[in-house]
Amino acid sequence: MEQLVEFLREYVDFFEEMERKQEEKLQKLLSRELSQIEETIMMQQAMDKRLENMERRRSALFEQLGYGGFTFKELIAAQGKEAAKELIGLNERLEHAVGNIRFYNEKASGLAQAELEKMGAGTGTAVTKTGGIYKPEAAYRRSMLERKV
Numbered sequence: 001m002e003q004l005v006e007f008l009r010e011y012v013d014f015f016e017e018m019e020r021k022q023e024e025k026l027q028k029l030l031s032r033e034l035s036q037i038e039e040t041i042m043m044q045q046a047m048d049k050r051l052e053n054m055e056r057r058r059s060a061l062f063e064q065l066g067y068g069g070f071t072f073k074e075l076i077a078a079q080g081k082e083a084a085k086e087l088i089g090l091n092e093r094l095e096h097a098v099g100n101i102r103f104y105n106e107k108a109s110g111l112a113q114a115e116l117e118k119m120g121a122g123t124g125t126a127v128t129k130t131g132g133i134y135k136p137e138a139a140y141r142r143s144m145l146e147r148k149v
Contacts, residue, residue, distance in 0.1 A: 001083055004075075005090075007061055012090045014054050015097040018047055022104035029111050 021043060028036040062068050067075055072094065076087045 001079075004061065004065055004067075005083065005086060007058070008087065008090050011054060011058060012094045012097070014050070015094055015101070018051070019097040019100045019104070021047055022101050022108070026104050026108045026111070029108050032115075 025040040025043060028040045031037075059068075062070060062075075067078070070078070072087075072091045076084050076091060079087060
């Protein structure tokens with residue numbers, strides 16, 4: 001059990017670090033400085049790799065301890081009161097960090113999209129709210145032969 005709690009502490013600490021990095025990323029995007037933006041891209045790629053590794057470790061540990069497929073809340077329910085108390089605290093910290101990460105990512109994505117549109121460098125596609133289906137905008141659907149030169 002101690003191995004599980006120790007890992008989950010590290011896991012939650014990682015997400016709290018990721019939360020701070022996402023806030024930092026948003027601030028750098030707001031600066032509109034190319035070097036800062038490039039730095040955020042590299043930082044995001046590194047965080048994505050670390051997240052992938054943490055999830056792989058979490059999955060392997062949960063499987064090893066017989067909790068494969070369990071959510072954090074199911075894991076808490078499977079523990080005694082003493083262990084559950086600390087796990088509840090970790091879960092609350094994790095949910096807070098993940099909520100903030102989502103918020104920062106939504107703000108950063110919106111900012112990036114707005115800047116692309118200002119520059120006239122739109123993606124030429126639209127994402128629908130019903131499943132992320134990409135559809136070319138009308139201006140991009142016409143063939144090159146149909147356009148007047």
